[in-house]
Amino acid sequence: MDAFTTHTGRAVPLRRGNVDTDQIIPAVWLKQVSRTGFEKGLFSAWREDPAFVLNNPAYEGASILVAGPDFGTGSSREHAVWALQQYGFRVVIAARFGDIFRNNSTKMGLLPVVLPAAVVEALQSAVEADPSLEVTVDLEGRQVRWGGEAVGFEIDDYTRWRLMEGLDDIGLTLRNADDVTVYENGRQPWLPTTV
Amino acid sequence: MGRTLAEKVWEQHVVRRAEGEPDLLYIDLHLIHEVTSPQAFDGLRMAGRPIRRPELTIATEDHNVPTVRGPISDPVSRVQVETLRKNCAEFGVRLYPMGDAGQGVVHIIGPQFGLTQPGMTIVCGDSHTSTHGAFGGIAFGIGTSEVEHVLATQTLPAYRPKTMAIEVSGTLPAGVTAKDLILAIIAKIGTGGGQGYIVEYRGEAIRALSMEGRMTVCNMSIEAGARAGMIAPDETTLEYLKGRPHAPAGADWDAAVEYWKTLTSDEDAVFDTVVEIDATTLTPFVTWGTNPGQGAPLGASVPDPQDTDDPAAAARALEYMGLAAGTPLRDVRVDTVFVGSCTNGRLEDLRAVADVLRGRQVVTRTLIVPGSMLVKLQAEQEGLHEVFKAAGAEWREAGCSMCLGMNPDTLAPGERSASTSNRNFEGRQGKGGRTHLVSPQVAAATAVTGKLTAPADL
CATH class of the missing domain: 3.30.499.10 (Aconitase, domain 3)
Known part of the structure; x- marks a missing residue:
C-alpha cells in the first residue's frame, strides 16, 4: 500500500450517521473478482439523488470524507474501502467507525480518523460554508488542521508506523514465521482439520 | 484476579506478544466463500505465497448462488463461483460446491460438521462469523486483506477487544425466541454499543437456549457493533457436538471435554462493561x-x-x-x-x-x-x-x-x-x-x- 504521512485536500460533509457498508457499496457490486473498478459503485443508490452531496460540483475532487458517527458498520466487505479509495478518498473522518471497516481501512492505507462528534460537526459546517477549504490530515503529528483550527486525534503507534511506512502486514508477520511454527507444534491434537 | 472466557481463549492463541505491537493470534479455522476471497487468492499468487495450512481452511459457495436448481444464469456471478473453484483446486482447499450434500451458508456448515468447537479462534471474510462464538470460541469477521493474511500465515495481528457481559436473567416467556432477545438487546445498546468489545452472553435465559438459539444470538452481535459474541460451553454444547463428523472421538473427546470445561469466565473475573436484561419482560x-x-x-x-x-x-x-x-x-x-x-x-x-x-x-x-x-x-x-x-x-x-x-x-x-x-x-x-x-x-x-x-x- 502507499505510505501515508500527511495529506492536504478538500473535504465532503456527509451528514448521516450509521452509514453501513451496504450503502457505501451495495451487494450487487460485489460480484466482481478484481480489485478495481469499484468507484462506480460508491454510494451508488444515494448518488441517483441529484441532491446527494457527492453530486454537488463544489465538492468535486475532494479527498477527505467527513461523515456522521458509526461510519462503516455492518458487512465486512473490504470493497467499501476499495470503492472509497478508487473514487479518490484518502481519509475518512467520523466520531465512531465500525470495527471491521476501520481495520480494513488501515490494511489498505485509507486513514480512518476519529474526532469528537462536536468537532466533526464543526468541520462539516466549515466545509459547507466554504467547499474550497483546505483540510490537512497530519498522521505524523496526529492532527487535523483547517482554517485556524488544529485538533489532535489518537491512533496507536503500531498502526501509525505501518501506515507511514506503507508496510505490507503479511511481510511483517512472515518475519516471525518461526514463532508460528513453535506455536503450531504445541496445538492440541484433537483440534479439527477440514480434510 | 480471575479471567473472562474471552481472555482465556485469546491468551491460548497468542503466538507472539511484543511491546507496542498488536498480539499475533493463531487462527484455528478459516472459512472462505466466493465473494470476499478472489482478491486474496490473487494477492497470494502475485507474491508467490502458498496457503500455510490448507487443512485448517474450508470453502463453500453461498452468497452469490441461485436457490433454484440449475446453472447460474448471470455470467458475472458464474465467473465468481468458478473463480473460487479454480482457486480451491490450485491451493488445495476443501470446497463444498453447489449441488454437494455439504454445501450451505458458511456459518451453518461449520457447526453442522462439528468443525466449530469450544475454545477455537475462527475467522471468515463475513461479519456474521460471530455466529460460531455460540460454542465458546472467539470468532469474528475480517476483510479481504486479512483473508489473504490468514491464508498466508494462519495468524492475524490484533489488539484484544474490551470485554462486555450481557446478563440475561429469568426465562423467556412462551412465544419469545432467541431472535426476539437479540433484537431487543440491539435496540437497548444500539448499533454502536458493542464497538470495540467481545460480548459474552450469560445468565439463565442464555443457558436455557438450544445451540441453534445461541447461534442466532451470537450471529447478530455485529449488529450491536461487536465483532464477536460468545457463550461458555456447557452440557448443551457437548450434546450438540458429540458424534459430529469433525468432533473429537474416543480419548480425544475426553481430553477435549476436560479442557472445554475450563472455558468459563471465572467468578471473580471483571468485565469492562456489564449490561443487564430481564428476559421475563420480553415479547416478540x-x-x-x-x-x-x-x-x-x-x-x-x-x-x-x-x-x-x-x-x-x-x-x-x-x-x-x-x-x-x-x-x-x-x-x-x-x-x-x-x-x-x-x-x-x-x-x-x-x-x-x-x-x-x-x-x-x-x-x-x-x-x-x-x-x-x-x-x-x-x-x-x-x-x-x-x-x-x-x-x-x-x-x-x-x-x-x-x-x-x-x-x-x-x-x-x-x-x-x-x-x-x-x-x-x-x-x-x-x-x-x-x-x-x-x-x-x-x-x-x-x-x-x-x-x-x-x-x-x-
Whole structure:
C-alpha cells in the first residue's frame, strides 16, 4: 500500500450517521473478482439523488470524507474501502467507525480518523460554508488542521508506523514465521482439520 | 484476579506478544466463500505465497448462488463461483460446491460438521462469523486483506477487544425466541454499543437456549457493533457436538471435554462493561427502521421520531420505509416473507415455521431457504417441505439468498418484507426494498395474515 504521512485536500460533509457498508457499496457490486473498478459503485443508490452531496460540483475532487458517527458498520466487505479509495478518498473522518471497516481501512492505507462528534460537526459546517477549504490530515503529528483550527486525534503507534511506512502486514508477520511454527507444534491434537 | 472466557481463549492463541505491537493470534479455522476471497487468492499468487495450512481452511459457495436448481444464469456471478473453484483446486482447499450434500451458508456448515468447537479462534471474510462464538470460541469477521493474511500465515495481528457481559436473567416467556432477545438487546445498546468489545452472553435465559438459539444470538452481535459474541460451553454444547463428523472421538473427546470445561469466565473475573436484561419482560420484537437498532415490540406502534435517540435518523428511516409514526406495527402490510440466512436458516427455525403454517395458507410471496443442503435434507425427512408447499410457500435450495440480495432473490423497489435475516439496511434485500427483521415464528404468522403478526394472534 502507499505510505501515508500527511495529506492536504478538500473535504465532503456527509451528514448521516450509521452509514453501513451496504450503502457505501451495495451487494450487487460485489460480484466482481478484481480489485478495481469499484468507484462506480460508491454510494451508488444515494448518488441517483441529484441532491446527494457527492453530486454537488463544489465538492468535486475532494479527498477527505467527513461523515456522521458509526461510519462503516455492518458487512465486512473490504470493497467499501476499495470503492472509497478508487473514487479518490484518502481519509475518512467520523466520531465512531465500525470495527471491521476501520481495520480494513488501515490494511489498505485509507486513514480512518476519529474526532469528537462536536468537532466533526464543526468541520462539516466549515466545509459547507466554504467547499474550497483546505483540510490537512497530519498522521505524523496526529492532527487535523483547517482554517485556524488544529485538533489532535489518537491512533496507536503500531498502526501509525505501518501506515507511514506503507508496510505490507503479511511481510511483517512472515518475519516471525518461526514463532508460528513453535506455536503450531504445541496445538492440541484433537483440534479439527477440514480434510 | 480471575479471567473472562474471552481472555482465556485469546491468551491460548497468542503466538507472539511484543511491546507496542498488536498480539499475533493463531487462527484455528478459516472459512472462505466466493465473494470476499478472489482478491486474496490473487494477492497470494502475485507474491508467490502458498496457503500455510490448507487443512485448517474450508470453502463453500453461498452468497452469490441461485436457490433454484440449475446453472447460474448471470455470467458475472458464474465467473465468481468458478473463480473460487479454480482457486480451491490450485491451493488445495476443501470446497463444498453447489449441488454437494455439504454445501450451505458458511456459518451453518461449520457447526453442522462439528468443525466449530469450544475454545477455537475462527475467522471468515463475513461479519456474521460471530455466529460460531455460540460454542465458546472467539470468532469474528475480517476483510479481504486479512483473508489473504490468514491464508498466508494462519495468524492475524490484533489488539484484544474490551470485554462486555450481557446478563440475561429469568426465562423467556412462551412465544419469545432467541431472535426476539437479540433484537431487543440491539435496540437497548444500539448499533454502536458493542464497538470495540467481545460480548459474552450469560445468565439463565442464555443457558436455557438450544445451540441453534445461541447461534442466532451470537450471529447478530455485529449488529450491536461487536465483532464477536460468545457463550461458555456447557452440557448443551457437548450434546450438540458429540458424534459430529469433525468432533473429537474416543480419548480425544475426553481430553477435549476436560479442557472445554475450563472455558468459563471465572467468578471473580471483571468485565469492562456489564449490561443487564430481564428476559421475563420480553415479547416478540420487530424492526421498523433501516438499522437493526431501530426496533420495538410487535405490540407497539411506529415511534414518533422525536421520541427516539436520533430524531433525524428516525425520520429519514420512516420516510424510506414508507411508515407513519403512530401506526400500530401489527397494521403494517407485508408483500414478501423470507425465512432463511445464517441467523435463522437452521432446522429448529424451519420446524417453528412449519408449526405455524401447518393447515394454513400464506397470502404473501413466501421464500423458505434452508441454510444448508443438510438442513434441507433433514427438513424433508421430517416432511416440513410438504407443509411449506401445501401452505403455498416456495421451498428452495441452500444459500444466503434474500438476506443480502446478491442472487436473483430480491425485493422490488418499494416492496416490503418480513425477514428472518439480520440486516434491514436501505436496499439490503434489493434496491428500494423495505425490510422488517423478525423471528421465524413471526415471519410465518405474517405470511398467513399479510400483516406483521405473532403466532399467538392467529
